[in-house]
Amino acid sequence: MNNSLIESKFLSHPEDLGIVAVGFSGGQGKAGVDTGPTELIESGLLTQVRDELGYNLHGHTTVDQYTDLVPADDPPHRGMKNPRAVSAVTRRIADQVYEQAREGRLVLTLGGDHSIAIGTLAGSARATRERLGREIAVIWVDAHADINTPETSDSGNVHGMPVAFATGLAKGDKEEFFGWLKDEHRVSVKKLVYIGLRDVDSGEKKILRENGIKAFSMFDIDKHGIGRVMEMALAHIGNDTPIHLSFDVDALDPMWAPSTGTPVRGGLTLREGDFICESVHATGSLVAVDLVEVNPRLAADVEGAARETIRAGCSLVRGSLVYEERRVIERVHKYHWPAVQLNLWMLIMMVASCLIIGVFAAFIDIQNTLELPIPWYFPYYITVSALTVSFILLLLWLIFRRRLLPSIVMIGGFILFVLWLVGLVVISIQLWGPSGSVSSNCNLWVFGADPAPTGQTLQTLAWLEQRGICQSWQAVFAFGLVGAIFLLWIMVMAYQVFADDA
Numbered sequence: 001m002n003n004s005l006i007e008s009k010f011l012s013h014p015e016d017l018g019i020v021a022v023g024f025s026g027g028q029g030k031a032g033v034d035t036g037p038t039e040l041i042e043s044g045l046l047t048q049v050r051d052e053l054g055y056n057l058h059g060h061t062t063v064d065q066y067t068d069l070v071p072a073d074d075p076p077h078r079g080m081k082n083p084r085a086v087s088a089v090t091r092r093i094a095d096q097v098y099e100q101a102r103e104g105r106l107v108l109t110l111g112g113d114h115s116i117a118i119g120t121l122a123g124s125a126r127a128t129r130e131r132l133g134r135e136i137a138v139i140w141v142d143a144h145a146d147i148n149t150p151e152t153s154d155s156g157n158v159h160g161m162p163v164a165f166a167t168g169l170a171k172g173d174k175e176e177f178f179g180w181l182k183d184e185h186r187v188s189v190k191k192l193v194y195i196g197l198r199d200v201d202s203g204e205k206k207i208l209r210e211n212g213i214k215a216f217s218m219f220d221i222d223k224h225g226i227g228r229v230m231e232m233a234l235a236h237i238g239n240d241t242p243i244h245l246s247f248d249v250d251a252l253d254p255m256w257a258p259s260t261g262t263p264v265r266g267g268l269t270l271r272e273g274d275f276i277c278e279s280v281h282a283t284g285s286l287v288a289v290d291l292v293e294v295n296p297r298l299a300a301d302v303e304g305a306a307r308e309t310i311r312a313g314c315s316l317v318r319g320s321l322v323y324e325e326r327r328v329i330e331r332v333h334k335y336h337w338p339a340v341q342l343n344l345w346m347l348i349m350m351v352a353s354c355l356i357i358g359v360f361a362a363f364i365d366i367q368n369t370l371e372l373p374i375p376w377y378f379p380y381y382i383t384v385s386a387l388t389v390s391f392i393l394l395l396l397w398l399i400f401r402r403r404l405l406p407s408i409v410m411i412g413g414f415i416l417f418v419l420w421l422v423g424l425v426v427i428s429i430q431l432w433g434p435s436g437s438v439s440s441n442c443n444l445w446v447f448g449a450d451p452a453p454t455g456q457t458l459q460t461l462a463w464l465e466q467r468g469i470c471q472s473w474q475a476v477f478a479f480g481l482v483g484a485i486f487l488l489w490i491m492v493m494a495y496q497v498f499a500d501d502a
């Protein structure tokens with residue numbers, strides 16, 4: 001198990017982390033962003049993730065440079081720079097991410113410029129479709145929308161276009177120009193949410209508007225606060241959709257992450273960035289994370305710029321991988337209850353309690369009709385059974401809140417057991433006790449014993465009613481016994497859960 005307190009909804013191996021480390025910079029013009037993953041790893045990111053956060057690492061922990069895929073000559077196509085290289089590299093990345101994601105692991109991709117998200121989104125969209133039959137949602141945290149098509153882009157840098165390719169708003173033509181992107185790789189614009197935007201090209205604004213894409217700019221964050229923005233963003237996605245978080249470090253203000261290719265002032269604080277990652281992790285829906293555009297070579301004039309940017313990047317990754325004590329004041333322990341047994345227990349106890357309530361309620365009614373006094377143990381057992389029902393409801397609520405503690409079950413179980421046992425003893429005495437027991441009287445009142453009256457007479461009816469009453473007594477005894485045994489059982493079960501965990 002990893003150290004997160006959040007249970008994953010869509011990963012079959014939430015303790016495993018598939019790593020893809022992408023040393024690629026061809027989606028834009030500034031050298032050095034390809035060294036981002038190396039520096040992140042050398043700063044101890046992955047050892048921390050393994051040793052402190054408790055993940056098993058899989059995949060490519062050495063950085064892939066993709067040199068075999070970068071052609072010597074790569075002239076622009078439809079205005080895109082390095083189109084063949086970016087297309088081939090993102091295609092490889094798509095396979096690398098897919099290989100990790102189809103195992104049901106969380107995938108962490110370290111970039112590299114943001115063009116690589118063409119690959120990461122393609123890989124996780126395809127794997128999620130195959131594995132769960134679901135589409136992924138994308139949370140794109142960035143100063144830029146990166147949704148230019150080759151035709152709307154001013155720069156021709158593909159790192160400004162990944163969302164357009166991933167959603168199919170931009171189509172590849174030939175195989176070597178993103179033609180390899182198929183429907184299975186696509187993500188829906190309906191399940192895309194932006195956070196942190198503040199530098200959006202006019203062509204991009206048009207695309208966002210026309211496609212009704214959900215976007216929270218820095219303005220929205222200032223207006224509502226990051227907490228409310230995350231609530232709205234996650235509500236838009238819904239809690240039944242796996243989430244791919246693509247985090248461009250330039251979403252953070254340059255104060256926190258100066259070493260990046262296209263810094264824009266007025267960005268997120270580090271805490272706001274962390275909060276986004278933590279909130280997404282806390283949904284339990286996270287299936288993949290990208291951290292991109294860390295370029296340690298840039299902003300060299302600023303003292304400690306690269307180090308700060310790396311640190312910020314590590315913090316973001318950490319936030320998205322674990323929900324841990326630095327944010328949780330109350331440390332909650334996870335207990336592993338045997339679900340089937342527990343459900344069976346609740347069902348049978350519910351049946352027993354309801355039956356006893358029903359029978360004794362009917363008995364009280366009969367006593368009233370006969371103008372006889374009501375013995376104390378009728379209301380007593382009704383109360384005990386009602387308490388048992390409340391206890392079961394309490395358990396259900398605690399299970400729902402994931403707070404079912406063995407101690408609560410043991411104490412509750414013990415109290416009910418004692419009450420239940422008292423009832424059982426009284427019932428036994430009434431049924432079979434030495435003086436005037438129900439059992440011995442059963443056949444006496446109406447016609448003594450045999451033969452049983454037959455025919456449609458009042459006597460028969462009376463006899464049947466009397467027999468019914470006697471059988472009800474026996475049923476109460478049977479279920480009283482089952483209840484007492486089951487209460488013993490739940491105490492044992494709770495003790496085992498407690499002991500197994502210790």
Ligand SMILES: NC(=[NH2+])NCCC[C@H](N)C(=O)O
Nearest residue numbers: 114144148155157159160262
């Ligand atoms: N991933 C990034 N840093 N993207 C910046 C994109 C800047 C600009 N919108 C462009 O298309 O070139």
